[in-house]
Amino acid sequence: MKIKLLAFILCSTVFFAQNIQNNPTSNHGNKFEQLGTILPTPNIYRTGSGAPGQGYWQNRADYDITAYLDEDKRNLKGSETVTYYNNSPDDLEYLWLQLDENEQSSMKNAGYQDESFIPKRANSDDLKTTDLPAKNNGYGVNLEKVTDASGKALPYIVNKTMMRIDLPKILKKGEKFTFKIDWNYNIPNRIEMGGRGGYEFFPEDGNDLYTITQWYPRMCVYSDFKGWQHNQFTGRGEFALAFGDFKVSMNVPADHIVASTGSGKNFDQVLTSAQLARWKQAQTASEPIEIVTLEEAKNAEKKKSKERKIWKFEADNVRDFAWTSSRKFIWDGMKVIIPENKNEVMAMSLYPKEAYNLYRKFSTKVIAHTIKTYSEYTIPYPYPVAQSIEAANGMEYPMICFNYGRTEKDGTYSEGIKNGMIGVIIHEVGHNFFPMIINSDERQWSWMDEGLNTFVEYLTEEKWDNKFPSRRGPAHTIVDYMKLPKDQLEPIMTNSENIIQFGPNAYSKPATGLNILRETIVGRDLFDKAFKTYSKRWAFKHPEPADFFRSMNDASAENLDWFWRGWFYGIDPVDIAIDKVTVVKPEFGAVPQNREFIYTIDAPMQNEFVDISKIRNKEDKSISFYTDKDKETQDFYWRYNRGQEKVDAKKEYRIKVDNLQEVPQKEKSKLENIYAYQIDFVNKGGLVMPIILEFTFEDGTKLNDKSSAQIWRKNEKQVSKTYYFDKKLKSIQLDPMRETADIDTSNNFWGEIPEPSSKFQVFKQKHEGASRGAANGKVNPMQAAGKKN
Numbered sequence: 001m002k003i004k005l006l007a008f009i010l011c012s013t014v015f016f017a018q019n020i021q022n023n024p025t026s027n028h029g030n031k032f033e034q035l036g037t038i039l040p041t042p043n044i045y046r047t048g049s050g051a052p053g054q055g056y057w058q059n060r061a062d063y064d065i066t067a068y069l070d071e072d073k074r075n076l077k078g079s080e081t082v083t084y085y086n087n088s089p090d091d092l093e094y095l096w097l098q099l100d101e102n103e104q105s106s107m108k109n110a111g112y113q114d115e116s117f118i119p120k121r122a123n124s125d126d127l128k129t130t131d132l133p134a135k136n137n138g139y140g141v142n143l144e145k146v147t148d149a150s151g152k153a154l155p156y157i158v159n160k161t162m163m164r165i166d167l168p169k170i171l172k173k174g175e176k177f178t179f180k181i182d183w184n185y186n187i188p189n190r191i192e193m194g195g196r197g198g199y200e201f202f203p204e205d206g207n208d209l210y211t212i213t214q215w216y217p218r219m220c221v222y223s224d225f226k227g228w229q230h231n232q233f234t235g236r237g238e239f240a241l242a243f244g245d246f247k248v249s250m251n252v253p254a255d256h257i258v259a260s261t262g263s264g265k266n267f268d269q270v271l272t273s274a275q276l277a278r279w280k281q282a283q284t285a286s287e288p289i290e291i292v293t294l295e296e297a298k299n300a301e302k303k304k305s306k307e308r309k310i311w312k313f314e315a316d317n318v319r320d321f322a323w324t325s326s327r328k329f330i331w332d333g334m335k336v337i338i339p340e341n342k343n344e345v346m347a348m349s350l351y352p353k354e355a356y357n358l359y360r361k362f363s364t365k366v367i368a369h370t371i372k373t374y375s376e377y378t379i380p381y382p383y384p385v386a387q388s389i390e391a392a393n394g395m396e397y398p399m400i401c402f403n404y405g406r407t408e409k410d411g412t413y414s415e416g417i418k419n420g421m422i423g424v425i426i427h428e429v430g431h432n433f434f435p436m437i438i439n440s441d442e443r444q445w446s447w448m449d450e451g452l453n454t455f456v457e458y459l460t461e462e463k464w465d466n467k468f469p470s471r472r473g474p475a476h477t478i479v480d481y482m483k484l485p486k487d488q489l490e491p492i493m494t495n496s497e498n499i500i501q502f503g504p505n506a507y508s509k510p511a512t513g514l515n516i517l518r519e520t521i522v523g524r525d526l527f528d529k530a531f532k533t534y535s536k537r538w539a540f541k542h543p544e545p546a547d548f549f550r551s552m553n554d555a556s557a558e559n560l561d562w563f564w565r566g567w568f569y570g571i572d573p574v575d576i577a578i579d580k581v582t583v584v585k586p587e588f589g590a591v592p593q594n595r596e597f598i599y600t601i602d603a604p605m606q607n608e609f610v611d612i613s614k615i616r617n618k619e620d621k622s623i624s625f626y627t628d629k630d631k632e633t634q635d636f637y638w639r640y641n642r643g644q645e646k647v648d649a650k651k652e653y654r655i656k657v658d659n660l661q662e663v664p665q666k667e668k669s670k671l672e673n674i675y676a677y678q679i680d681f682v683n684k685g686g687l688v689m690p691i692i693l694e695f696t697f698e699d700g701t702k703l704n705d706k707s708s709a710q711i712w713r714k715n716e717k718q719v720s721k722t723y724y725f726d727k728k729l730k731s732i733q734l735d736p737m738r739e740t741a742d743i744d745t746s747n748n749f750w751g752e753i754p755e756p757s758s759k760f761q762v763f764k765q766k767h768e769g770a771s772r773g774a775a776n777g778k779v780n781p782m783q784a785a786g787k788k789n
Helices: 002-012 014-020 100-104 273-282 294-302 353-377 415-430 446-464 475-482 502-521 524-538 545-556 561-568 612-619 628-634 636-642 665-672 759-772
Strands: 060-070 075-085 092-098 142-148 156-159 162-171 176-186 198-202 207-212 244-253 257-260 289-292 308-318 323-326 330-338 343-351 385-390 395-397 400-403 576-584 595-601 651-657 675-683 691-697 702-707 718-725 729-734 749-751 785-787
Touching: 060 207, 142 156, 142 162, 162 176, 244 257, 244 323, 257 308, 257 343, 273 289, 273 330, 289 294, 294 330, 294 353, 323 400, 330 353, 343 353, 353 385, 353 415, 353 446, 353 524, 385 415, 395 415, 400 415, 415 446, 446 502, 446 545, 475 502, 502 524, 502 561, 524 545, 545 561, 576 729, 576 749, 675 729, 691 718
Parallel strands: 060 244, 343 385, 385 400
Antiparallel strands: 060 075, 075 176, 092 162, 142 176, 156 162, 198 207, 207 323, 244 308, 257 323, 289 330, 330 343, 395 400, 576 675, 576 785, 595 651, 675 718, 691 702, 691 729, 729 749
């Protein structure tokens, strides 16, 4: 019965379909073309599947460093021994290192200036005479000595924030080279000068809080895809670094508390007996234990010891090393077990008294939640330590990060400050995975670091609190950015230094795109598996964008090149509109038994034009053809349509359809209630997306449907879709959950406008209604042709 009913509807609506079909001309852009011409060619180092190839390699650098913090002079003096391993197939004549502290120098910085204008209101700083030439401000790295392992001087040259060491002989594949550098620099006030490392001065108690970052000469990455990554450090594009093992000792004032990348190796020598006992207790605690208490920190603030202590730390297989030092620190910690690998991690927080009421309640627990959640979506957290340091700003390094989160002077705080602190801790702790472990090139591609991390941050925030006010990740939160004029937009695939709208471009848009993929395009199960596959493949390696794109395609069996092309390489927004809805009550009648369908062929069924292939095939003696007898006896179509020597230019053919009977009255009554709805969609924004619809019927029931983005593959500007319903439609809503980042929802509705649910919605609806015009009021969905609302 279903077959008969389907055949009946199809026969009775042929005329309807033929008459309202738009029949647009072919409209192909390049939205569904493959990325093959854009992505680098796969090779033995990086495969077409997105996985590392059989020839993949990466170089390595091990460090042994001693540091001396002079609090009175606010100067850091360091000495390092670096062992560099050449695992590449290339011969190396020289090595490049990063001197990032030179960015604070007025003489040795990268020289990436921005344009400047006369201020509308000038202050005293603006009215200072411009120094020409620039005067030395006293900051930047001072190189004292560069030698080989035996102490012999090595030739070197400094180019702004980069340093080249010329090797005494070629460093071949499989060889290593050890060298030593002594240096010092004046520590900048990072609150006044900006930047990631430096000191913060607390005038009320006269103490400093030091964040020591980008503090030692660090090896550049030498890779198969770029060679030396020695783009200058301008303060924005972050770091491309090689993995290695670190041994670091810090000589600091005796009343300072130090935390760093890695594990402490001599706590028994630098902590009091009470603090050491609490440290041991925290290693088995399921709630944060104060290792250094609030009272101990307050007492230390009042005295400034002239004695010194040396703290020692070690870290294996990390790409960087950072540390912090202050007598102001409270320190708490607890044990966290990562379910996926049973790794026991010390989650710890250090913070001044100004942050106590917030950090003591939340920080360490947020760290634990973060490393557990990220482990679920990427790889199990592999390190022994994860730390958050309250330092009035946010920045990340292996196993340690710096965040904000201070209360008012009376210890109170707002919900906004609390959520902001939780969000930044999740984000910065999450950077342990992107890019500290999945080690992308931040100097070139900020989004591979910030965007991927922001996406998992969003998932982690949601698991922390279902009502967490996430600003980056949900599709609707990127709309304002996507609405900007195109001369203010740029592709995600833009070099870090050249991005204008850095926050939306590097953080929000890639995170939102991944969330749209997960929720709307691919689905959670497939997406999560693919994302985890990428993370596993490139943990402790150097991935590039092509490795990510290819891995996601490969592990999901979804060809997502259209999405990477549109969302990552393009600037078009999503704006899909319901342009028109045509409603028809199809006519029908009984189909008698043995009815003949007559159709006419307007031209011969043989090709009129004999192309070059046919000519060559005829001339090729190795190709045999059917004989006339073969055709007569075996070829059904030849016998009935091409059997005569001459084929009429126009000929009628008759086909009998047997066993179609009169439609029973019961089925006829069902058909009488069927209406056909052809919905015409227009792609106004340019970026293709799935078409998601919610149908509301006059009886109050709802149905939902989703067409994949592939519906646009043959016409990227306009498509139509027809539905048949046996009850009357009241309205059609496009993208009802705002999951595609559509920038104009005023053209996403057809039918009877629902009553607003709040004063804000009344206000919004009035303004949207004015823009749509008075004609877009209530529409009878049963009319023969209707415009969208």
